[in-house]
Amino acid sequence: xxxxxxxxxWLEQFRTGAFDSRDTAVQREAGWWNWHCREDALAxxxxxxxxVIMGIESPLILDRCAVWFTNERTENxxxxxxxxxxxxxxxxxxxxxxIDFNDPxxxxxxxxxxxxxxxxxxxxxxxxxxxMTAYIDKMTQELEKGIMPPFLTEKAAxxxxxxxxxxxxxxxxxxxxxxxxxxxxxxxxxxRKTVHVADSLKGIPPEAQSGWREINGLYVCCPExxxxxxxxxxxxxxxxxxxxxxxxxx
Numbered sequence: 001x002x003x004x005x006x007x008x009x010w011l012e013q014f015r016t017g018a019f020d021s022r023d024t025a026v027q028r029e030a031g032w033w034n035w036h037c038r039e040d041a042l043a044x045x046x047x048x049x050x051x052v053i054m055g056i057e058s059p060l061i062l063d064r065c066a067v068w069f070t071n072e073r074t075e076n077x078x079x080x081x082x083x084x085x086x087x088x089x090x091x092x093x094x095x096x097x098x099i100d101f102n103d104p105x106x107x108x109x110x111x112x113x114x115x116x117x118x119x120x121x122x123x124x125x126x127x128x129x130x131x132m133t134a135y136i137d138k139m140t141q142e143l144e145k146g147i148m149p150p151f152l153t154e155k156a157a158x159x160x161x162x163x164x165x166x167x168x169x170x171x172x173x174x175x176x177x178x179x180x181x182x183x184x185x186x187x188x189x190x191x192r193k194t195v196h197v198a199d200s201l202k203g204i205p206p207e208a209q210s211g212w213r214e215i216n217g218l219y220v221c222c223p224e225x226x227x228x229x230x231x232x233x234x235x236x237x238x239x240x241x242x243x244x245x246x247x248x249x250x
Contacts, residue, residue, distance in 0.1 A: 004066035005031075006088060011054060011062075019046060035071035037079050045071060049081050049101045052110060055133030058140035064088055065096060078104045095119070097139075099132065114139070116152065121173040151176065154197040157215040158182045161195060165225065186224075193224045 005013070010031065013019065019030035020043060027042040035042060046069065053067060070082045080103040086095050097114040100106065100122075108125035110132040117123035123139075126132040142149060155174055162171045162184050169187035174195065177183050182195045198219045201209055211226035212219045 004068075004088060006063050007053065007056065007065050007067050007085070008062040010067055014046075014050060014053075019043065031066075031068040033068050033070055036073040037071045042071070045069075045081050049083055049099075051129045052099050052101070052132055053083060055129060056136055057133075058137050060140050060144055061085065061136070072100075072103075074103075074105060076104075080104065097123075097136070112136070116143075117155065117176075118173070121175045123176060151180075153216070154180060154218060155182065157218040157220050158195045158197055160215050161213060161220045161222065165222075191224070193222055195220060195222045 014030075019026060021027075022040045022043045024039045024042070027039070027046070030042075030046055032042050032046070037045065049069070056062065064087060065085045066088050068084050068086075070084065072080055072082055074080070081101045082098055083101070084095055084098040095115060097112060098119070100111040100113070102109055103111055106122070106125060108127050110126045110129060111122040112124040112126075112132060112135065113119045113121075114123045124132070124135050126135065141147075155176075158174055162174065165171070167186070167188045171184040171187055174182040174184050177194065180197050182197070183192050184195065185191075186193050198204065198212075198221075199217075201212060201219055204212075211223065212221040214220075
């Protein structure tokens with residue numbers, strides 16, 4: 001991989017046209033690490049994903065992070081691109097966050113995966129690049145100030161819930177679905193199901209309070225699971241296999 005530039009240095013070169021050439025060596029210098037598309041398509045793909053980088057304003061990202069790119073292929077051989085951000089002073093592949101663009105499996109054009117939320121499910125999805133860059137700048141402020149957003153605590157309670165479900169194939173990842181709601185893919189029946197998390201049952205109608213479980217001081221409920229028994233111990237999960245120079249997610 002070429003010497004890493006800071007994001008600010010990368011932007012300076014991109015804006016001067018340094019990465020316009022379709023030459024593969026130039027695109028490697030631009031930060032492409034792996035791809036499944038044609039080599040002469042990399043320059044065009046770089047221009048389509050670049051707006052999300054150009055909208056970042058945080059000095060933490062601009063001066064202390066590097067960016068590199070992959071072109072991924074789904075199980076159906078459909079292609080999408082990913083921009084990966086890692087700390088300049090960290091080890092290679094010590095990612096802070098990554099942004100997937102036009103993943104055909106996802107509902108939104110821009111999908112954000114972060115180290116703090118876990119790379120196996122998106123923390124945020126947006127249809128417009130301005131919304132994504134605004135979210136990244138807000139996230140960066142939280143990281144700089146050591147602020148833990150409430151949804152991380154909610155997610156931990158929701159993960160505890162799905163690990164204890166009485167199923168044959170336990171689910172491993174949650175996706176955010178707005179405020180206080182998450183979803184997971186039930187591997188037993190193939191359906192996506194919703195998990196709601198509340199800090200109190202106040203305001204919840206009495207007829208809707210059945211099925212809630214208290215976990216780590218929060219209340220968790222999956223409407224589709226209401227009335228199902230819950231085992232005392234969570235099943236042991238196999239460790240996910242590592243992928244070369246990348247992080248699996250889905």
